Amino acid sequence: MLDDTFLLDAFTVQLRDIMDADLDALHVLSLSVGWPHRPEDWELLREVGQGVVALDPIGRVYGSAMWFPFGDDFATVGMVITPPRLQANGGGLWLMRHVLARTQGRSIGLHATQAAHRLYLSLGFVDERIVHQCQGEAMMPPDVAPPTNAEVRDLQPSDFAALCELDRRARGADRANLLASLVTRSRGTVLFREGNLEAVALCRPFGRGSVVGPVIAATDEDAIAAVRPLVAAHAGTFLRIDTGHTEGEFAHFVSQCGLPVYDSVTQMSLGRPWTPPAARAPAVYALASHTTG
Numbered sequence: 001m002l003d004d005t006f007l008l009d010a011f012t013v014q015l016r017d018i019m020d021a022d023l024d025a026l027h028v029l030s031l032s033v034g035w036p037h038r039p040e041d042w043e044l045l046r047e048v049g050q051g052v053v054a055l056d057p058i059g060r061v062y063g064s065a066m067w068f069p070f071g072d073d074f075a076t077v078g079m080v081i082t083p084p085r086l087q088a089n090g091g092g093l094w095l096m097r098h099v100l101a102r103t104q105g106r107s108i109g110l111h112a113t114q115a116a117h118r119l120y121l122s123l124g125f126v127d128e129r130i131v132h133q134c135q136g137e138a139m140m141p142p143d144v145a146p147p148t149n150a151e152v153r154d155l156q157p158s159d160f161a162a163l164c165e166l167d168r169r170a171r172g173a174d175r176a177n178l179l180a181s182l183v184t185r186s187r188g189t190v191l192f193r194e195g196n197l198e199a200v201a202l203c204r205p206f207g208r209g210s211v212v213g214p215v216i217a218a219t220d221e222d223a224i225a226a227v228r229p230l231v232a233a234h235a236g237t238f239l240r241i242d243t244g245h246t247e248g249e250f251a252h253f254v255s256q257c258g259l260p261v262y263d264s265v266t267q268m269s270l271g272r273p274w275t276p277p278a279a280r281a282p283a284v285y286a287l288a289s290h291t292t293g
Contacts, residue, residue, distance in 0.1 A: 002098055007089075013062050015098060018051035025061045026053075032083050036207030044185065045079060048178045052098055054091065062086050065095040067103050070173035074272070075103050077110040092119050107271025111287075117266055125268040128275070131287065132261045135240035139258035141231045147191065147221050152229070155188025155200065162197040163190070170216045170282045171274070182214075182288060187233070189226045191217070198282070201226035206289065209238025215286035220249035223285040231257045242287040250285055 004015040018026075023039040030037040037045075045051075051066030063086045066079040077099055082092040096119065100108070111131055112120045146152070155163070160183065164176045182202055191199035199217035203210055212230055217223035231239065241259055244267065245251045267274065275281075 002101055003094075011056060013054040013056050013086075013091075015052050016055050018046060018053050018064060018066065021053045021055065021061050021064075022059070025059070026064065029061045029064060029081055029083070030079075033081055035081070037079075038207065041206055044181060048181050049078075050102070051079065052095065052102075054086065054095065063091050063095055065099045067099055067108075068178065069103070069106070070171070070175050070178070073106055074173045075106045075108055077103075077108055080110075080116065082116075087115075092116065093122075096120075096123060107269065109267070109269045109274045111265040112268050113265055117268075120268050123270070125270045128267040128269055128273060129244050130246070131242055131244045131265050131267050132246060133240065133242050133263045133265070134254050134259040135238070135262045136259050138231050138234050138237060138239035139256075140235045141228045141253070141257045144221075144224055144228060144253075147193075147219075147225045149193055150198070150222070150225065151192045152225050153190060153192075155183070155186075155190050155202070159188075159190055159197065159200075163188075163200055166197050166200060166216055166282060167214065170284050172281070178288070187230065189229050191222050191226050198222055199226040201230055201286070202288075203230040203234065207238075207240065209240070210234055211240045211242070211289055213242060213286040213288045214284060215241075215243075216282050216284055218282045220245075220253075220285075223250050223283075224253045227253070227286070242289060243285055244287075245283075245285055 005012050023042055026042045027039045045066060049066045049068040053061050054063040056062060064079050064081045067075045067077050069075045164179055167175055167179060186202040186204040188202045190197055199222035201215040203212045212227060215223055215227055241254055
């Protein structure tokens with residue numbers, strides 16, 4: 001039986017549902033560890049996920065952890081925030097044990113910061129790949145030749161079903177609820193070939209500026225074609241792209257857009273891997289953010 005209370009120095013913090021926490025208090029928590037999430041970003045995360053927080057007797061938030069169910073057998077974990085005072089006392093392990101208890105029966109994916117990597121290894125997670133956070137003041141992207149036999153245009157509401165299917169093939173999970181929330185906050189670009197949706201890219205306000213993701217495509221050429229209009233629209237402003245592609249044309253394109261690698265996290269899994277086994281599944285070139293995958 002897991003304890004819902006945790007002794008932190010001279011006082012006790014109580015495990016509570018994340019919906020019981022004030023948005024401004026969650027914002028203060030993320031700022032305390034240098035994460036860029038605005039209250040609006042926390043609002044989106046609470047809309048699409050579930051979570052717990054550690055509250056002190058006067059309502060201050062001392063830690064958080066969230067999970068995002070996709071279908072019946074998979075979830076991602078994110079927003080595991082344990083400031084040094086809580087972490088030093090084992091608070092990260094306490095929060096994660098509660099998350100794993102609530103997601104029992106599901107395979108889990110997450111992105112581990114360097115500081116949290118050892119904790120997740122101790123819980124049985126395994127490494128999959130490195131994901132790079134590329135960010136900076138975006139430059140006008142280089143001109144590129146249009147993809148063969150493709151139409152690139154803005155995302156329309158009528159494209160949503162095809163978007164969900166493309167994402168399902170790439171991720172191996174049903175993420176329609178997440179995508180519905182992202183689309184309402186995003187500008188999107190789609191690439192069609194012979195009537196089939198073969199690439200998509202979304203961009204929305206986030207943190208210090210905007211974030212591009214998810215980006216799903218079968219080839220680097222198609223991914224670049226979908227992302228280029230979004231980068232061009234944000235030239236001269238702060239932009240972020242989280243990508244596991246460290247080599248090849250897409251990675252080179254991101255660098256040419258003035259978005260160098262700022263930080264890196266490790267993609268990890270418990271149970272089945274994130275990447276679907278189908279050899280012809282489209283690739284995920286950029287994530288929605290490192291918190292939801």
